[in-house]
Every structure is written in C-alpha cells, then in structure tokens.
Amino acid sequence: MKIHKISWFDDFKCMGGDCPQTCCRGWLIPLDEDDLERFKCEKGLLGIRLLAATGAYTRTRMNSGSGECTFHTREGLCCLQLKKGHDFIPWACRSFPRFYRNYGYFEERYLDLSCFAAARLFIENIRDLSLVEDEDEEPATRPCTTNDDKKYLDALLKIRRDFLMFREDGSSGSCWARLPAIYSYSCGLQDTYAKGGDHRDLPPFHDHMASINGEYHLFPMKVHVLREFVDTAIYNFGVKKSGPKLLELLNEALSLTGRYLSDPAGFTAAARSLLDTNEKLLPLLNSYMSYYLYQYFLSAYETYSFRRITALGIIHTNMILLLAMTYSEKKQRLTDDDLALIISLYNRKAFFNETIEDKMYLIFSEVYSHSMV
Ligand code: SF4
Structure with missing residues (x-):
C-alpha cells in the first residue's frame, strides 16, 4: 500500500526520563487482544501487577483513572519496558506518538502533537509540512473507514x-x-x-x-x-x-x-x-x-x-x-x-x-x- 507520511516522521525520538510532559500520565491506555494475550502469559510479581491493572484481563484499557500509570518508575521510565522490552508494552504505548490513518487506498502517518518531542519537531519544521510517499509498504493499521468511494x-x-x-x-x-x-x-x-x-x-x-x-x-x-x-x-x-x-x-x-x-x-x-x-x-x-x-x-x-x-x-x-x-x-x-x-x-x-x-x-x-x- 502507498504510505504518505509527514517528512519528519522518522526523526522522532522519545526523550524518556528527560521529557517535561511524560505520556505515562493523564491517559487511558487502550489494550488490544494481543496485548491481553501477552500479559496473560506473565507469571510472578509482574503477572500479579498486570492482573490487577487489567481487572484480571477483563478490561480493554489500563490506567482508567488517567493519573500516573502504575508501571511508571520514579526515574520517569516504563518498568514493563525495562523488564520485558519494547515489544511487550501495549500497542498504544509502543506506537505513540505515531498517528496512523489507513483510508483503504493509502495510509497517512503523522506524529501526534500531544507528545512534547513531536511538538518540538513540528515547531522546528513549521515551514516543511510536506508529505513524502513510500511505495508498497505494509500499512501499520486496519482501515479506519467503511467508505470505499475513491x-x-x-x-x-x-x-x-x-x-x-x-x-x-x-x-x-x-x-x-x-x-x-x-x-x-x-x-x-x-x-x-x-x-x-x-x-x-x-x-x-x-x-x-x-x-x-x-x-x-x-x-x-x-x-x-x-x-x-x-x-x-x-x-x-x-x-x-x-x-x-x-x-x-x-x-x-x-x-x-x-x-x-x-x-x-x-x-x-x-x-x-x-x-x-x-x-x-x-x-x-x-x-x-x-x-x-x-x-x-x-x-x-x-x-x-x-x-x-x-x-x-x-x-x-x-x-x-x-x-x-x-x-x-x-x-x-x-x-x-x-x-x-x-x-x-x-x-x-x-x-x-x-x-x-x-x-x-x-x-x-x-x-x-x-x-x-
Ligand atoms: S510525551 Fe513523547 S517524548 Fe515524552 S515520554 Fe512520551 S513519547 Fe517520549
């Protein structure tokens, strides 16, 4: 599928513990089936914490109170990521602040400005809001629409x-x-x-x-x-x-x-x-x-x-x-x-x-x- 992305999409780098606006606070974190399946296999103390955070895997979200994520460490890092690696954390956290929209014929990709580092990149590039095209890449998401009127x-x-x-x-x-x-x-x-x-x-x-x-x-x-x-x-x-x-x-x-x-x-x-x-x-x-x-x-x-x-x-x-x-x-x-x-x-x-x-x-x-x- 054709991919249209903002020209500085690939320049994003998370600031981690140096971010003045961590994304581990203030959000409901949506969970998909794959996230829950991965979490269910986890044993020990981390398994118990995941069990609690997901209401025994019955919820399709974490951090319902939108306060600070229970896995956010004092150093400003994610303890799920530290212990289990980047692929283990929920898809929403893994992909943030990447913003994907698959329109069936092509997919568009932006960085969401609710991330401080993305907003910085946007400001550095306000004169360059062009989209670049990549041919024949796999879309990152399913179509976001039921319309197919080209x-x-x-x-x-x-x-x-x-x-x-x-x-x-x-x-x-x-x-x-x-x-x-x-x-x-x-x-x-x-x-x-x-x-x-x-x-x-x-x-x-x-x-x-x-x-x-x-x-x-x-x-x-x-x-x-x-x-x-x-x-x-x-x-x-x-x-x-x-x-x-x-x-x-x-x-x-x-x-x-x-x-x-x-x-x-x-x-x-x-x-x-x-x-x-x-x-x-x-x-x-x-x-x-x-x-x-x-x-x-x-x-x-x-x-x-x-x-x-x-x-x-x-x-x-x-x-x-x-x-x-x-x-x-x-x-x-x-x-x-x-x-x-x-x-x-x-x-x-x-x-x-x-x-x-x-x-x-x-x-x-x-x-x-x-x-x-
Ligand atoms: S808001 Fe952006 S830069 Fe800050 S911790 Fe989250 S992803 Fe990283």
Missing part, C-alpha cells in the same frame, strides 16, 4: 490541498482571512453534499478565499467565546491529576479572559501585539491549523461533517493563541520549548475527549454558524 476520497484530497495552499503565506492578512474562508467553504460543502451534489457545484476555494473581506471574527475569536471554551470539561477537577500544568494555565486563562470581558477590543489588540512581538507565533498558528487539517480533514470521508471538522481546527488554533497569551503574561518572549509545552499539554487533553470537543463545537455553532454561512 472519487470522493480524491475530491477530499484536492480540497485539503486547496485549504493548505495558503499556509506558506504567513502574513497576518492571509491568516485572518484564511480561517473564515475555510469555515464558510466547509459549510457550503456540507450543505451541497447533503443535497446530493458535490464539490464541483461550488466555486474553487481560491475564488472563494478572494471574495472574503471585511471583519474577520474567527482569529482571534471573541474573548467571551474563548472563555466559554475554557469553562468546558477541559477545566475540571480531573485535570488536577492528569495535567496539573494545564490546570494552572487554564486558571490563568480564565483570569485573563475575565479581565477583558468588558473590553473585547483590548483583547484583540493584546493578541495582535503578542503576535507582533513573537514573530514566530503567527506562522506557527497558521501551520498548527494546517497540521490539524492534515490529520483530521479526511475524517469527512466517513462522516461528511465538514462544518464540525474545520470548526474544531479553528477552535483549537484559537485556544493555542489564548494559552500563549496567558503564558506570555509571565514571560514576554516565548521560546520553542514554551510553545511545544503549550501545544502538547492542550492537545493531549482536548483532542481525545469527545465531551470537550462536542461542547466546544456547540458553543462555536451558537455564536458563529449563522453569521458565517
């Missing part, structure tokens, strides 16, 4: 290419205009497909983008809306255990947005001033949105939910901006490590929880749907 998949690839075309231009004007253009085009796509048409019934994205003008409300989004995003399930007691650093940042984000509630223009000015003083931030946010589209836009192959998919990308891009603003209250110039930490902390919590994304999308739809379509 023409539709090709159309989605073309639309994604069009959306990504504006990435190179890091100028603020194009960034302000790009998000409303992508969202409104996605609304058009969803309505068109729902009526039995297809993308050819719409003008090319380039023309649509050129027609977007006037006030751009989607970047940065309105301060009261950003505050509502923070006040979802992402900000709850559980975060204290699974991501204490994120909780601290969210607390500060609530206080920052609270201060600007009566001064929305002041908030927009503060966001723009941060982008001016940290010249890497705008291209980074532009690329963050592009990377999101790479990873998730093709899920429309299964769901046809163009509107929701692109809205969530816009929400997440704005949340990274808000958290960067929050962080910069303590430290004016943000380093690459600061930004990698913000991205990995946020992505880890927001991207793997449907309750959080559902609520954020609901808030977004109530405010923006009518004005943007």
Whole structure:
C-alpha cells in the first residue's frame, strides 16, 4: 500500500526520563487482544501487577483513572519496558506518538502533537509540512473507514490541498482571512453534499478565499467565546491529576479572559501585539491549523461533517493563541520549548475527549454558524 507520511516522521525520538510532559500520565491506555494475550502469559510479581491493572484481563484499557500509570518508575521510565522490552508494552504505548490513518487506498502517518518531542519537531519544521510517499509498504493499521468511494476520497484530497495552499503565506492578512474562508467553504460543502451534489457545484476555494473581506471574527475569536471554551470539561477537577500544568494555565486563562470581558477590543489588540512581538507565533498558528487539517480533514470521508471538522481546527488554533497569551503574561518572549509545552499539554487533553470537543463545537455553532454561512 502507498504510505504518505509527514517528512519528519522518522526523526522522532522519545526523550524518556528527560521529557517535561511524560505520556505515562493523564491517559487511558487502550489494550488490544494481543496485548491481553501477552500479559496473560506473565507469571510472578509482574503477572500479579498486570492482573490487577487489567481487572484480571477483563478490561480493554489500563490506567482508567488517567493519573500516573502504575508501571511508571520514579526515574520517569516504563518498568514493563525495562523488564520485558519494547515489544511487550501495549500497542498504544509502543506506537505513540505515531498517528496512523489507513483510508483503504493509502495510509497517512503523522506524529501526534500531544507528545512534547513531536511538538518540538513540528515547531522546528513549521515551514516543511510536506508529505513524502513510500511505495508498497505494509500499512501499520486496519482501515479506519467503511467508505470505499475513491472519487470522493480524491475530491477530499484536492480540497485539503486547496485549504493548505495558503499556509506558506504567513502574513497576518492571509491568516485572518484564511480561517473564515475555510469555515464558510466547509459549510457550503456540507450543505451541497447533503443535497446530493458535490464539490464541483461550488466555486474553487481560491475564488472563494478572494471574495472574503471585511471583519474577520474567527482569529482571534471573541474573548467571551474563548472563555466559554475554557469553562468546558477541559477545566475540571480531573485535570488536577492528569495535567496539573494545564490546570494552572487554564486558571490563568480564565483570569485573563475575565479581565477583558468588558473590553473585547483590548483583547484583540493584546493578541495582535503578542503576535507582533513573537514573530514566530503567527506562522506557527497558521501551520498548527494546517497540521490539524492534515490529520483530521479526511475524517469527512466517513462522516461528511465538514462544518464540525474545520470548526474544531479553528477552535483549537484559537485556544493555542489564548494559552500563549496567558503564558506570555509571565514571560514576554516565548521560546520553542514554551510553545511545544503549550501545544502538547492542550492537545493531549482536548483532542481525545469527545465531551470537550462536542461542547466546544456547540458553543462555536451558537455564536458563529449563522453569521458565517
Ligand atoms: S510525551 Fe513523547 S517524548 Fe515524552 S515520554 Fe512520551 S513519547 Fe517520549
């Protein structure tokens, strides 16, 4: 099968005990049948610990409380791996942060930015988000879709290419205009497909983008809306255990947005001033949105939910901006490590929880749907 992978996919190296954001904390770890079969053969003390961690092999997950994994050592390493080797640990841990999507005709491979080292690589490569092709490799995963309509998949690839075309231009004007253009085009796509048409019934994205003008409300989004995003399930007691650093940042984000509630223009000015003083931030946010589209836009192959998919990308891009603003209250110039930490902390919590994304999308739809379509 053809493999399309982000060009720096093979550069990933886990930082192990030096990672400021270990992935052995804050996750439910899904287990597959092979994992459970391997664990069942284990005897002695380790066998007993595995028995306990998997509810006597009845659960298809470990670390249900999403606190610290019971096999995480004080030195920040995995004792399953230390004792039994890399092939013994659950597939989810073995493959993390590699992100695979097999669309039946090809497989795409990315590094998930919820890993600190992957987020660092992303920042080092924000100007190089190209995919490279490998021929005839075995896919790493089973197909993620039941759809086999090749023409539709090709159309989605073309639309994604069009959306990504504006990435190179890091100028603020194009960034302000790009998000409303992508969202409104996605609304058009969803309505068109729902009526039995297809993308050819719409003008090319380039023309649509050129027609977007006037006030751009989607970047940065309105301060009261950003505050509502923070006040979802992402900000709850559980975060204290699974991501204490994120909780601290969210607390500060609530206080920052609270201060600007009566001064929305002041908030927009503060966001723009941060982008001016940290010249890497705008291209980074532009690329963050592009990377999101790479990873998730093709899920429309299964769901046809163009509107929701692109809205969530816009929400997440704005949340990274808000958290960067929050962080910069303590430290004016943000380093690459600061930004990698913000991205990995946020992505880890927001991207793997449907309750959080559902609520954020609901808030977004109530405010923006009518004005943007
Ligand atoms: S978050 Fe990434 S770099 Fe850190 S321990 Fe996990 S895989 Fe390694």
